[in-house]
Amino acid sequence: MSKILVTGVTGVIGKGTIEHLLKKGVPASEIIGLARKKDGLDDLITKGVEVRIGDYLDYDSLLNAFKDVDKIMLTSAVAFSDRSTQHYNVITAARQAGVKHVVYMSIMRKEGSGRIMPGITDSDLFTEQVLKSSGLDYTILYHPPFTDLLYIYYGSGPHKNGIRVPAANGKMAPATRNELAEAHAEILSTPGHENKTYSLGGSEAISFADIANILAEIQGKPVPFTTITTGGYIDGLIAKGTPRHVAEFLTNWVVAIDEGEFEHRSGDLERLLGRRTVTFKEYIESNVNKQVKE
The missing domain is CATH 3.90.25.10 (UDP-galactose 4-epimerase, domain 1)
Structure with a gap:
């Protein structure tokens, strides 16, 4: 049985992704949430979703959390933190644990602009390169404001x-974050998104x-x-x-x-949502x- 793991489930987008997976009919037994602590996640646990404890900066905790996982939704780390190390750990641990597919939420970039958003762009570029060279199937999602x-x-x-x-x-x-979470759930729960990028x-x-x-x-x-x-x-x-x-x-x-x-406006988000x-x-x-x- 394949399992989907969503990171950052104490946040709006992470938790929303799981809620939309459930709405789409994915059994709770196939969904795992990753968080540094279980506080505030009783509603997910009550619905039958397993919550595993893991920290992006604790590699061994990630290895343990990723056991028997097929797909990972990598909710990006917050600004003003070492995003590159955290994302690298997730991708590397995923590969070591036998995960097949990682979905990453990046920040939208205008083609050819060369703009560097301090605290974000460099780590996004790094993460995307690590993911593309990891040998894992990947999907990169470019988020707007x-x-x-x-x-x-x-x-x-x-x-x-x-x-x-x-x-x-x-x-x-x-x-909205709710719309983006729904798009995440659509990509995680349906085939055909391997090695693609979407501008949302x-x-x-x-x-x-x-x-x-x-x-x-x-x-x-x-x-x-x-x-x-x-x-x-x-x-x-x-x-x-x-x-x-x-x-x-x-x-x-x-x-x-x-x-x-x-x-x-690529239309990708509309197509994923169907509206x-x-x-x-x-x-x-x-x-x-x-x-x-x-």
Whole structure:
């Protein structure tokens, strides 16, 4: 019996991937979640999903966790950590344990841009190369910005504070983490995805100026939009208590969004889901109390 192991199941995308595998009819007995601890995973365990303990930086724990596993969903490690070592350990342990197929979630890159997103791009490139040269079947999934987390770039209380970002009309093609998790589950549970890459941009291209207009339309109140300097944006985040390295990280994302790094819409995500993705307006309208804070 083949088994699917999903890493990072204490996170939204990892846990969501397992929940969508169950919805697609994959028996719980064929699904394994990997986490550093079992806290907060009672709901998965209750459904019959086995949770194994493992740490990307503990190679032996990975070897033990990967026993009798056929496919692994490698949920990428967080920024500001040694992502390259962690991902290398997962891929190498997977090969040693006899795993056949590893699926990796990378960050979308515009073809030919050469942009390096500090803390992400180098380790993504490294991981993809290790995976392609490992002898394992691989699938690489390029993620766009997350529709449900765009507010971290423009801040709370947009009607009161406006949207002030180092961006103008450059567009991105975001998708929700739930939609991406569903796409992961589709790839893990169906054949034909070996040694392929998918660009998972959403159906809609949207800019920060568009976001201001949409929020104004939904609430019936104006949302002032202002393009500011990167320095001004960083200073504003730091003034709210954001550490400088995080502020600089977020700024790099906003600039990349404005310059079209995440605008590509390949249609891959729509094909995997069998439908168009949720628009930003649709998402906000169904989550207005969580997303639009006065």
